[in-house]
Structures are given as C-alpha cells and as structure tokens.
Amino acid sequence: MIISLAGLNRPQRQAAETVEGPVLILAGAGSGKTRTITYRMAHMVANLKINPKQILAVTFTNKAAKEMRERVSALLGSSKGRGLTISTFHALCVRILKREIQNLGYHQKFNIYDTGDQLAIIREALNKYTSEKDGGFERKTIQSKISFLKNRGISPTEYPTTPYYDPESPYDQAIEHCYHYYQEKMRFYNAIDFDDILFLTIELFRKHPHLAKHYSEKYNYIMIDEYQDTNGLQFELVTHLTCLHKNLCVVGDDDQAIYGFRGADVSNILNFEQNYPNCKVIKLEENYRSTNSILQLANKVIAQNTKRKDKTLFSQKNTDDRPVVWACGSTEHEAESVVEDILQFWSTDGGHLSEVAILYRSKTQVAAFEEQLRLSQIPYKIIGGQKLYEKKEVKDIMAYLSFLNNPKDELALRRIINIPHRGIGNATLEKYLALKTKDNTDLYQAFKNNPSVDPKRAGDIQTFTKLVEEMQHEFNSRSLPEALGQLIEKINYFSFIDQEYKDAPKQAEKKKVDVNMFMQLAERFVQYHKQNATLNYFVEKIILQDSQDDEEHSDLDDDLKKNEVTLMTLHSAKGLEFDRVYFVGAEEEILPHKKSMAEGTDLNEELRLCYVGITRAREKLVLTYCKERKLYGKNVRRNKSRFLHNLEEGLFDEKDRTVFGHLSPEEAESYKKKFFQGLIEDL
DNA sequence: AGTCGCTAGTTTTTT
DNA sequence: ACTAGCGACT
Numbered sequence: 001m002i003i004s005l006a007g008l009n010r011p012q013r014q015a016a017e018t019v020e021g022p023v024l025i026l027a028g029a030g031s032g033k034t035r036t037i038t039y040r041m042a043h044m045v046a047n048l049k050i051n052p053k054q055i056l057a058v059t060f061t062n063k064a065a066k067e068m069r070e071r072v073s074a075l076l077g078s079s080k081g082r083g084l085t086i087s088t089f090h091a092l093c094v095r096i097l098k099r100e101i102q103n104l105g106y107h108q109k110f111n112i113y114d115t116g117d118q119l120a121i122i123r124e125a126l127n128k129y130t131s132e133k134d135g136g137f138e139r140k141t142i143q144s145k146i147s148f149l150k151n152r153g154i155s156p157t158e159y160p161t162t163p164y165y166d167p168e169s170p171y172d173q174a175i176e177h178c179y180h181y182y183q184e185k186m187r188f189y190n191a192i193d194f195d196d197i198l199f200l201t202i203e204l205f206r207k208h209p210h211l212a213k214h215y216s217e218k219y220n221y222i223m224i225d226e227y228q229d230t231n232g233l234q235f236e237l238v239t240h241l242t243c244l245h246k247n248l249c250v251v252g253d254d255d256q257a258i259y260g261f262r263g264a265d266v267s268n269i270l271n272f273e274q275n276y277p278n279c280k281v282i283k284l285e286e287n288y289r290s291t292n293s294i295l296q297l298a299n300k301v302i303a304q305n306t307k308r309k310d311k312t313l314f315s316q317k318n319t320d321d322r323p324v325v326w327a328c329g330s331t332e333h334e335a336e337s338v339v340e341d342i343l344q345f346w347s348t349d350g351g352h353l354s355e356v357a358i359l360y361r362s363k364t365q366v367a368a369f370e371e372q373l374r375l376s377q378i379p380y381k382i383i384g385g386q387k388l389y390e391k392k393e394v395k396d397i398m399a400y401l402s403f404l405n406n407p408k409d410e411l412a413l414r415r416i417i418n419i420p421h422r423g424i425g426n427a428t429l430e431k432y433l434a435l436k437t438k439d440n441t442d443l444y445q446a447f448k449n450n451p452s453v454d455p456k457r458a459g460d461i462q463t464f465t466k467l468v469e470e471m472q473h474e475f476n477s478r479s480l481p482e483a484l485g486q487l488i489e490k491i492n493y494f495s496f497i498d499q500e501y502k503d504a505p506k507q508a509e510k511k512k513v514d515v516n517m518f519m520q521l522a523e524r525f526v527q528y529h530k531q532n533a534t535l536n537y538f539v540e541k542i543i544l545q546d547s548q549d550d551e552e553h554s555d556l557d558d559d560l561k562k563n564e565v566t567l568m569t570l571h572s573a574k575g576l577e578f579d580r581v582y583f584v585g586a587e588e589e590i591l592p593h594k595k596s597m598a599e600g601t602d603l604n605e606e607l608r609l610c611y612v613g614i615t616r617a618r619e620k621l622v623l624t625y626c627k628e629r630k631l632y633g634k635n636v637r638r639n640k641s642r643f644l645h646n647l648e649e650g651l652f653d654e655k656d657r658t659v660f661g662h663l664s665p666e667e668a669e670s671y672k673k674k675f676f677q678g679l680i681e682d683l
Numbered sequence: 684a685g686t687c688g689c690t691a692g693t694t695t696t697t698t
Numbered sequence: 699a700c701t702a703g704c705g706a707c708t
Binding site for chain 1: 697
C-alpha cells in the first residue's frame with residue numbers, strides 16, 4: 001500500500017517527506033499540524049518501509065496521543081500501525097523506568113505520588129523542622145519550589161550551590177530541609193512523583209550512558225508534538241534519546257506557548273536551530289480553520305508580542321462577518337447575552353450545539369454561564385472538572401491498591417489503616433512509627449511483628465494484617481475486578497460511606513456511584529488489556545490518567561454527536577476548534593489576569609492565551625467584557641482588555657450590551673419553543 | 684473524634 | 699461573598 005501525500009500542501013508535504021536529520025515544523029494555529037505529522041508517520045512506514053518499532057512520537061496529553069494513534073491507524077490500517085510508539089513523555093519514561101529503575105536503587109513496583117501525597121510528606125518535613133505549625137511556611141509554596149528545582153535537574157544536595165538558593169532566606173533554608181527529607185522518604189517508600197518520572201529517567205541516562213544509547217538506537221526516528229511546551233527536563237531527555245542520531249522532528253508554535261507557569265520554556269523552540277545545526281525549518285502558515293476576518297484579528301493581536309518568530313496566517317475562507325466585541329453591564333448581562341445568542345443561533349440558523357464553545361480565562365467565571373444555561377435548559381458540558389481518581393473515596397480505594405502493589409508505601413498504609421474505622425487512631429500509629437524507627441524496618445513490618453504492643457489493639461491489628469495477606473492473595477490469583485470487588489466487600493466500604501455521610505444521604509449515594517464507576521473502570525481495563533491487566537499496571541495507568549476509556553477520552557464520535565455547548569478554560573481549548581466561539585471576560589484583570597500583572601513579569605503569555613482563544617473559532621467569534629463586575633462581594637468598574645484596545649480600527653465590530661438582555665421576553669420565549677421542538681426532533 | 688468559629692485567600696493544569 | 703483550613707474546644 002502506498003500513502004499518497006497529494007492531499008497535503010507544499011510545506012506540509014515537505015514536512016512529511018523530510019525524515020532524516022533535525023526538522024523544525026513551525027505550525028500556526030489551524031494549519032493542519034496533526035494531519036501533517038500523521039501523514040509523515042504513515043509515509044515513513046508505508047512508503048519508506050521503516051520498521052514502526054523504530055518510530056517514537058511524543059505528546060503531552062493522553063488525549064493527543066490517542067488522537068494521533070487513531071489517525072495514523074486510519075491511514076495505515078490498524079495492523080500496519082502496530083509497533084509504533086505514540087506516547088506521552090510521562091508514559092514513555094515510566095515504561096523505561098519499569099525496566100531500568102533497579103539501576104537507581106528503587107524497586108520495580110514503585111508507586112507514583114500525586115500532589116496531595118507530596119504535600120503530606122512536606123507537612124511531616126515541616127513538623128520535624130519547626131515547632132510551630134508549619135512554621136509560617138506554606139506547604140504548597142514549598143511543593144512547587146521543589147517541583148521547580150526538579151524541573152531544572154537540581155538535586156537537594158546541589159540546591160544550595162545554585163542561584164535559586166539565598167543562604168540568608170529562612171524560606172530557602174526550609175525548602176532545602178524539606179527537599180532533603182522529601183527525597184529520602186520517597187526513596188524509603190519506593191515512590192516517585194510526576195517530576196521524578198522525567199528526572200529519574202534522565203539520571204538513569206546520565207549515570208548509565210549505555211542505556212541512553214540503547215534507547216536512542218531503539219528509537220531511530222523521533223517526533224515531538226507541542227514542542228513549545230517542553231521544559232528543561234524534557235529537552236535533556238530528547239538530547240539523550242537522540243545521542244546516536246539526529247532524526248528529530250519537533251512540531252510547535254511559539255505563539256501558542258501558554259504553559260510557562262508550570263516550567264515550559266519557549267526558548268526550547270526558539271533556539272532549536274542553534275541546538276540542532278543544519279536543521280530544516282518548515283513553516284505552515286496556511287490556515288484551514290478560520291475565516292480571514294478572524295485571522296486578521298488574531299494576527300494583529302499576536303503581533304503585539306515583539307519576541308516571536310515572525311509568521312502571518314492566511315486563509316481562503318472569506319466572509320463579511322467580522323468578530324464582534326460586546327460591552328456588557330454585568331456578569332449577568334454577559335451570561336444572558338451569550339445564552340440568548342446561542343438560543344437564537346440554535347433555533348433559527350439550525351446550528352448544532354456541539355459546535356458552540358464558551359471560553360474563559362478562569363474557572364471563577366463559569367458559574368454565571370452555567371446558571372443561565374440551566375435556566376434556558378440548554379445542554380452543556382464543563383471540561384476540566386474533578387477527575388474520577390481525585391475524589392476522596394476513589395483515593396481511599398486507590399490507597400489500598402497502591403499499598404498492595406507496594407507494601408513499602410507508608411503514606412498509602414497510613415491512609416487506609418483506619419479506613420474503615422478499626423480502632424487504630426493516631427496514638428496507636430505513633431507507637432508503631434516509633435517502633436519502625438527503633439527496629440529499622442518499615443511500618444507494615446512493625447505492625448506485623450508486634451501486634452500486641454497495646455493488648456487492647458492486638459485483635460484489630462491482626463485483623464488488618466490478615467486482611468492484607470488475604471487481599472494480596474486475591475489480587476495474585478483472581479482477575480482485577482473480582483479482587484477489587486472482594487476488597488470493597490471485605491472492608492465494608494459502602495457501609496463506611498453510609499456511616500461517614502449519615503447526615504447527607506444524597507452525598508453518600510454520589511460517593512457510592514463514584515466507587516461503582518471506579519469498579520467499572522477496572523472491568524473495562526481488563527477487557528482492554530487482557531492478560532496484561534495486572535494490579536501494578538492498573539495503578540500506574542490510573543495515576544497517569546491513561547485509561548483507554550474514561551469519561552474524558554470516551555468515544556470521539558459519541559462526543560461530537562452530543563448536542564451540548566462546551567464550556568472550558570482557554571488553556572484546555574488549545575488544539576480544539578468550534579464554528580462558534582464566545583470568548584468571555586476579554587477584560588483587564590481577567591485577561592491579562594491580575595495575578596499575571598505583578599511587576600517585572602512578562603505579559604506575553606497572557607497575550608498568547610488571547611491568541612489561542614481567538615484562533616479556536618472557525619466562523620463566528622464573539623468577545624465579551626463587563627463594564628462592571630461583582631468581585632469578592634463588591635462591584636468594580638472594568639475595562640476592555642488592553643489586547644483589544646490598542647488595535648487599529650475595523651478589525652471587529654462593537655456592540656453595547658449594557659441594557660439587560662437584547663431580546664424581548666416574547667422573542668426569547670419563541671426561541672425557546674423552537675429550541676425544544678428541535679430537541680424532540682433530534683431524539 | 685467531631686464540631687465551632689476565626690482567618691486568609693480567591694489563574695491557568697498535565698502527568 | 700464564599701470557603702478551605704486550622705486551632706481550640708467538647
């Protein structure tokens with residue numbers, strides 16, 4: 001089978017055909033980036049007969065990886081695409097660590113800690129460090145500073161020698177202490193955090209260059225998506241993976257770099273040409289998404305950033321319909337105007353709600369829109385809510401699974417030891433923690449070896465260790481969902497929920513639904529992964545949120561068919577597109593956000609966020625702002641965003657929406673009627 | 684162990 | 699205006 005590249009434009013085709021050596025693809029918004037790289041991969045496999053096992057494509061999110069996988073298999077037919085590695089940075093590194101982490105002194109069945117787990121260890125570290133509660137330090141600040149250091153490849157020992165450390169600063173001293181304590185505990189618990197996933201892989205490659213060579217040889221062709229979002233660790237990782245060859249193709253858009261706040265470093269893409277001399281640079285500037293009037297606005301907005309690679313998007317789609325900016329009187333006006341407009345669009349223009357998005361800078365804005373949508377009974381979905389595994393009750397069960405996977409995971413053990421209540425409270429726990437230190441063992445062994453330190457508790461402790469042993473046996477001998485069901489039954493978890501929420505039965509029911517959903521997830525996991533569906537693998541995939549089908553990554557087709565308005569932040573909108581976009585809160589102190597306006601900070605990231613929002617729209621773009629907004633209980637005057645203020649005339653129309661609602665009640669009613677009729681016809 | 688009242692803070696998020 | 703988190707109390 002031959003894959004034809006005739007459907008690609010010239011630069012796209014050049015990008016797909018340039019397979020050897022370093023390539024930088026600067027892909028503007030809507031320029032067919034994913035199409036180009038999926039064709040590139042298909043071309044390599046089908047036309048150039050490159051073994052798929054030699055090809056590695058790396059993305060940031062599981063969603064992006066999944067989409068790429070699906071699109072390549074659609075081109076190649078699923079059998080030929082087999083063997084390709086398409087993975088997130090984290091999933092790739094976990095895979096490497098699962099094979100090699102013994103080289104760094106960890107055991108193979110390590111657990112992965114999330115932010116909550118990190119904070120628990122930092123709390124302990126601060127307890128040891130100061131006598132008063134947290135000593136006036138903020139755990140979150142310390143956690144993010146540790147993450148900041150790890151993302152720059154700095155170990156606890158190195159920290160005091162770096163410019164990030166001020167010996168005069170009590171805060172830095174506390175951070176140094178916590179970082180040491182933290183790393184030591186993590187090692188003892190045989191646990192690693194999200195940053196370690198990358199950090200340790202690099203350490204592995206630094207200490208064992210033959211391993212770097214091994215993986216570089218294995219992956220002879222490497223592609224990195226959203227390269228503008230890579231951080232220092234990811235850069236170094238890529239350097240190791242390309243130590244034997246320079247077949248590296250990176251794709252990105254410096255204008256869409258919006259993750260600086262979590263360590264992404266735009267200079268990775270800006271300096272690519274210096275870092276990889278002789279690289280080929282290909283610009284994709286033809287936009288297939290938006291009308292020219294939307295692109296003109298986008299081009300002028302982003303041109304306000306002077307530190308960027310120059311490019312200008314153009315499109316063949318012409319229209320008289322210019323973007324429009326609405327000045328609203330209040331958040332209520334803003335929400336009502338948007339919702340009425342959606343209603344009108346839906347009922348008179350026959351538009352589909354899945355093609356409508358409301359985009360906002362911050363989650364605090366969403367409530368007003370949610371309320372109006374509910375009042376008008378328009379179906380909607382909010383992207384970016386709490387994930388299933390972040391819910392407390394799911395985390396309880398996960399703690400059991402983590403502990404069974406890795407009995408050295410003391411944090412997990414401490415979480416489950418008294419869930420459900422089995423009379424092992426803080427006092428007892430302290431005794432065993434002391435014993436653990438004295439006998440130089442781990443907490444679980446301390447429980448097992450000395451069940452009757454307090455004769456009153458001996459029965460409880462033996463019941464617990466017996467349960468653990470039974471469950472270890474269950475998970476070894478039965479299928480994952482069966483063993484999980486046994487576990488939930490044995491610990492009487494549903495009764496525990498009833499007990500915990502005896503005054504709020506509705507909440508209790510919700511929690512039970514969540515636990516049931518988690519059990520179903522385990523079922524689907526086994527159906528998908530078959531004999532590979534071990535406890536160890538399950539725990540890993542849940543933490544990395546890489547289950548093949550949870551709510552968020554459910555069937556793409558199903559999602560598209562859903563007649564629902566999408567609400568999400570500008571950040572989560574990156575990579576997506578909609579016919580009709582309401583970009584709300586385009587006002588000072590929201591965009592640019594007040595918090596981003598601290599002195600000396602660069603507002604360009606906020607500007608790029610504005611650009612990302614504008615370029616999501618295919619046909620119709622509405623930007624709104626409020627002249628007055630209720631904030632922390634007070635009404636405050638507000639102005640249109642500076643990003644829209646300083647532009648030349650004629651890029652957008654302006655409408656005054658300060659009068660409450662623009663439809664008469666009769667008009668609104670008639671739209672609503674038409675709307676419901678449509679709904680019924682849909683069914 | 685559970686409830687009460689005070690204080691401080693209220694951007695973005697993936698893995 | 700609202701709430702999360704914490705210390706103090708029962």
